[in-house]
Amino acid sequence: MAYVVTDPCIKCKYTNCAAVCPVDAFREGPDFLVIDPLECIDCDACVSECPVDAIYPDDEVPEKWEDYISLNERLSEKWENRLINETKPESGDADKWAEIENKREHLTENWSDE
Amino acid sequence: MSKNDIRNDNDIKILVHTFYGKVQDDERLGFIFNDFARVDWEKHLPNMVDFWSNLLFQTGRYKGRPFRQHIPLPIEKEDFGRWFLLFEETINELFAGEKASYAVEVAGKIASSFTIRMQQMGKFQTDMSSEK
Secondary structure (H helix, E strand, C coil): CCEEECHHHCCCCCCHHHHHCCCCCEEECCCCEEECCCCCCCCCCCHHHCCCCCEEEHHHCCHHHCHHHHHHHHHHHHCCCCECCCCCCCCCCHHHHCCCCCCHHHCCCCCCCC | CCCCCCCCHHHHHHHHHHHHHHHHHCHHHHHHHHHHCCCCHHHHHHHHHHHHHHHHHCCCCCCCCHHHHHCCCCCCCCHHHHHHHHHHHHHHHHCCCHHHHHHHHHHHHHHHHHHHHHHHCCCCHHHHHHHC
């Protein structure tokens, strides 16, 4: 059990969720956030913070986004040192991306400084 | 006497200290915390005060990895339920109100979340023996 960040977050990354997480379970990618499934305590605090409804408990993830469960697991290891626990300004076109669905092909996994 | 809601750090301290007093007196949980994990209560209690103050008042004080800490412990399926019942009992004895209810709600979520996760990891001995 854990909460999972799904497709709507890609290129939006509003980060309100990360600021309310009581156990610092969020990890940050260049244009996406994930929840470390071994840190999440299922408190539900992040869900209502997300303006694009990207966060679900793992047993309620929409079928089309089920692969995000393993994606959160994998990327939370990859971004292990990219802990985020505060709000950061979103990119200028976040609101535009919020209108778009199924953005997986646009997800960037590697930080440019790595 | 009417009970107050959880209002501040001092209330959280009372909650945490009363709760872990019960935990230590509990046959199962006392064994896990004291005999197995050999918890240093002088360090653990302030840490748990920070945990709950962060959950209830977003103080940002807690820095820890709660689930990972439990993985090596000899916890069985019903233990998180015991933990939750003691927590609920403590809250009901001491407090009433929105924060108090929220604390019980979150404790319940944590207990079921940790139970399911440890079960998925195959940590429960009793589960393994019943599968044989």
